[in-house]
Amino acid sequence: MTTASREKKRRSWFKEEFGDPERRAAYYMVLPALIIILLVAFWPVVYSIWLSLHQATITALGPFVGFENYVEMFQNPDFLLGFRNTVIFTVVSVAIEFVIGLAIALAINRAFRGRGLVRAAVLVPWAFPTVISAAMWRLMFQDQVGVINYVANALGIISQPILSDETLLLIGAILVDVWKTTPFMALLLLAGLQVIPGEVYEAARVDGANVMQRFFRITLPLLKGTILVAVLFRTLDAYRVYDLFWVLGNRELDSLSTFVYEGVRISQLNFAPGNAAAVFIFLTAFLIALFFIKVLGMQTSAED
Amino acid sequence: MNRRDFLKMSGAGLAGATLLGAAGCGGGGSASGELILSMGPDDTGTLPDLIDRFNKQHQGEFQVKYREMPSDTGQYFDQLRTEFQAGGGEIDVIGGDVIWPAQFAAQGWIVDFSDRMPESEQKKYLPGPIESLTYDGKIWGVPWYTDAGMLYYRRDLLEESGISAPPKTWPELQEMALQVSQDTGTKYGFVFQGSDYEGGVCNGCEYIFTHGGNVLDPADPNKVVIDSPEAIAGLTTEQSMTKDKVAPLAVSTYTEEETDPAFLNGDAVFARNWPYMYALAGTSDFPKVKPEQIAVAPLPVGEPDPTIASTLGGWNFLVNAASDMQEEAWEFIKFMTAPEQMKYRAVNATLLPTLKSLYDDPEVVEAIPVIKLGKEAIQHTRPRPVSPYYGDMSLEMAEQFASVVKGDTSPEQAAKTLQSSLENIIEQAS
Numbered sequence: 001m002t003t004a005s006r007e008k009k010r011r012s013w014f015k016e017e018f019g020d021p022e023r024r025a026a027y028y029m030v031l032p033a034l035i036i037i038l039l040v041a042f043w044p045v046v047y048s049i050w051l052s053l054h055q056a057t058i059t060a061l062g063p064f065v066g067f068e069n070y071v072e073m074f075q076n077p078d079f080l081l082g083f084r085n086t087v088i089f090t091v092v093s094v095a096i097e098f099v100i101g102l103a104i105a106l107a108i109n110r111a112f113r114g115r116g117l118v119r120a121a122v123l124v125p126w127a128f129p130t131v132i133s134a135a136m137w138r139l140m141f142q143d144q145v146g147v148i149n150y151v152a153n154a155l156g157i158i159s160q161p162i163l164s165d166e167t168l169l170l171i172g173a174i175l176v177d178v179w180k181t182t183p184f185m186a187l188l189l190l191a192g193l194q195v196i197p198g199e200v201y202e203a204a205r206v207d208g209a210n211v212m213q214r215f216f217r218i219t220l221p222l223l224k225g226t227i228l229v230a231v232l233f234r235t236l237d238a239y240r241v242y243d244l245f246w247v248l249g250n251r252e253l254d255s256l257s258t259f260v261y262e263g264v265r266i267s268q269l270n271f272a273p274g275n276a277a278a279v280f281i282f283l284t285a286f287l288i289a290l291f292f293i294k295v296l297g298m299q300t301s302a303e304d
Numbered sequence: 305m306n307r308r309d310f311l312k313m314s315g316a317g318l319a320g321a322t323l324l325g326a327a328g329c330g331g332g333g334s335a336s337g338e339l340i341l342s343m344g345p346d347d348t349g350t351l352p353d354l355i356d357r358f359n360k361q362h363q364g365e366f367q368v369k370y371r372e373m374p375s376d377t378g379q380y381f382d383q384l385r386t387e388f389q390a391g392g393g394e395i396d397v398i399g400g401d402v403i404w405p406a407q408f409a410a411q412g413w414i415v416d417f418s419d420r421m422p423e424s425e426q427k428k429y430l431p432g433p434i435e436s437l438t439y440d441g442k443i444w445g446v447p448w449y450t451d452a453g454m455l456y457y458r459r460d461l462l463e464e465s466g467i468s469a470p471p472k473t474w475p476e477l478q479e480m481a482l483q484v485s486q487d488t489g490t491k492y493g494f495v496f497q498g499s500d501y502e503g504g505v506c507n508g509c510e511y512i513f514t515h516g517g518n519v520l521d522p523a524d525p526n527k528v529v530i531d532s533p534e535a536i537a538g539l540t541t542e543q544s545m546t547k548d549k550v551a552p553l554a555v556s557t558y559t560e561e562e563t564d565p566a567f568l569n570g571d572a573v574f575a576r577n578w579p580y581m582y583a584l585a586g587t588s589d590f591p592k593v594k595p596e597q598i599a600v601a602p603l604p605v606g607e608p609d610p611t612i613a614s615t616l617g618g619w620n621f622l623v624n625a626a627s628d629m630q631e632e633a634w635e636f637i638k639f640m641t642a643p644e645q646m647k648y649r650a651v652n653a654t655l656l657p658t659l660k661s662l663y664d665d666p667e668v669v670e671a672i673p674v675i676k677l678g679k680e681a682i683q684h685t686r687p688r689p690v691s692p693y694y695g696d697m698s699l700e701m702a703e704q705f706a707s708v709v710k711g712d713t714s715p716e717q718a719a720k721t722l723q724s725s726l727e728n729i730i731e732q733a734s
Contacts, residue, residue: 059389143554144566161554164710250557252500252706265382267696268407269732 045282052276057268069276076273078262082254085170085245089255090238093177098231100178101185106219108186109193119190122183130180134247137176138163141248169253173244181237185230192226193219232292236285256281337366339632342384343399343619344375350653358639366632377401377502381695388413392626397633400622402436402687403502403694405444408622410692415623415630418442432616432685433658439690444622446637447658449649451617452685453510454674456567456575456582459599461488470601474514474541477574477604478550484573491552494545495566496576498555498709500702505688506615507576508705511538513686516609519701519726520689526730531723534609539715541606543708556710568593576603578617579656579674600674602681616685618658656682693733700725 055062143161242257263274387393433447465487471477481493497503517535521527545551567575568590646657651671707713
């Protein structure tokens with residue numbers, strides 16, 4: 001494109017957007033909401049980033065230190081442990097939830113008696129507040145009254161109390177999260193399945209496609225949009241995990257968010273690295289979302 | 305009018321109402337003549353009783369209002385800190401945890417009581433609580449009630465095994481625990497709080513203290529002395545509890561809430577806990593073990609420097625520096641810490657008073673058997689490190705101590721790590 005034609009394109013876009021009185025009115029109407037979003041959502045994030053470049057405490061801004069907080073954060077063993085736990089947790093739990101959720105969605109997609117009831121019942125684990133279900137599961141893992149701990153030790157699968165071992169605790173957390181959120185995944189995927197017209201399957205059957213072919217060549221591709229949305233939601237949620245780890249581990253299980261909480265709320269001197277970690281979470285979550293949209297081609301609007 | 309005008313009017317009306325409401329809520333703060341006391345929940349009902357008594361006496365002058373705070377001391381601390389940072393807040397008198405005075409005093413948020421609490425006054429109270437209120441050479445409040453870690457044991461199980469006296473040293477405890485639990489078929493020998501939280505710090509410190517070690521130098525709170533043979537010996541003892549199977553590995557997840565059922569349901573021969581547990585024995589929640597079956601003793605001591613000690617817990621009265629009712633606050637505190645009121649609370653809530661004289665009062669001693677049995681233990685309490693940055697230190701210590709109990713870190717490693725991280729905190733703080 002020559003410079004002249006690029007100029008013309010820019011000018012015409014501007015004229016198109018703001019020259020037209022109706023479109024201009026639309027912008028005016030959206031403006032208040034936009035300002036509120038900027039104030040409430042953007043401003044704290046920008047201020048957080050600004051704070052993270054200083055030696056900040058709760059009471060004072062402190063001197064400018066550039067990226068020192070981030071360097072400190074990456075050297076902090078608690079942060080690295082939390083990061084490792086969070087990544088493992090995110091990848092494993094979302095993968096398991098996706099597989100099981102898809103299976104459940106396919107199962108309840110066909111009409112059968114009591115389907116409405118099953119759909120409602122399936123949602124019950126997800127309806128519990130996370131803190132409550134985490135406390136409940138912690139009791140089940142506990143050494144004195146925990147049924148799971150008792151059975152696992154009796155069967156010889158493990159030989160120590162679950163809550164005392166970090167790896168077992170992480171596995172327990174993944175288990176609880178799968179229990180809690182698979183229904184949510186299942187329902188999201190179910191919604192996507194229901195949009196697929198039945199004729200496509202009929203045509204495929206006529207053409208002689210078997211179950212596997214129907215699943216991989218028809219269901220999955222047509223479901224791609226929904227899958228990406230569901231997986232992105234769950235990934236971002238799992239990445240930010242805090243209440244599950246905090247309550248299930250009773251402070252002994254670290255994640256990125258528990259590191260932020262400890263630094264910003266409990267500790268008095270670790271405010272700066274905690275804040276830096278919060279900015280880190282924000283930036284990486286943003287990158288994950290960007291990855292899904294740009295690379296995996298997730299649809300973000302009806303025009304795509 | 306048409307729909308458009310109606311919508312415009314109602315929109316403006318709604319906006320106006322919201323603004324008015326927001327402006328109205330902006331005010332607040334205590335009404336004049338009202339003294340606000342903040343404290344965690346009181347299950348016994350004695351605190352509201354005492355406040356009523358005070359209010360009746362001071363009708364027409366000023367009244368005291370009890371503002372209930374979270375039962376979790378960490379959350380309570382957080383709320384106070386938030387209010388202080390915002391410029392003081394409305395609370396006048398604070399029922400404060402023993403680990404708070406230095407942290408608040410360093411920021412100038414509480415009132416200096418040095419002139420109201422001269423040596424003569426201080427002598428009336430137990431030394432441990434006074435020490436916890438002392439920072440920077442001044443005293444920052446008045447002691448209220450106290451707590452000390454003690455050794456509980458099943459007297460009947462020991463007798464069954466042929467032992468008539470509780471252990472005096474930690475190795476003795478381990479031997480007895482293993483022997484008695486085997487003889488009587490009890491599940492656990494010993495249970496204590498080893499989880500990653502404040503109670504874990506209390507327990508860990510007790511091991512350090514009873515072996516002759518310290519976390520901070522008592523003479524100079526800016527000097528970290530935890531990397532010493534005594535402290536390492538203490539942590540080694542703590543680790544050997546789980547390593548040698550005297551205590552179950554699960555104690556690394558125990559808080560007081562898990563210790564209570566373990567001991568009071570008859571599953572443990574020995575337990576380390578605060579005085580309150582005594583009152584729970586034989587109640588409807590824990591009917592299995594009766595008070596006659598248990599007894600209390602001071603914590604055992606260790607080598608190389610045997611010292612009788614236990615961690616100090618408890619609550620003090622502090623006054624908000626931003627309060628404009630400081631004289632009235634002092635009136636109220638004088639009332640609450642008078643022997644009569646302290647005795648009332650001790651007898652009815654079985655909480656340990658801080659006035660030395662009450663420990664010779666027969667009425668008090670009868671009401672709280674733990675006092676009779678644990679009198680010595682209470683006299684030897686030691687506060688946790690008194691520092692403005694105790695919160696951060698507590699986080700580090702809790703993590704390391706819990707790791708030692710679990711067996712993930714060696715005592716030498718933990719002591720070294722704590723030495724450097726505590727020094728870091730003190731350095732950063734200055």
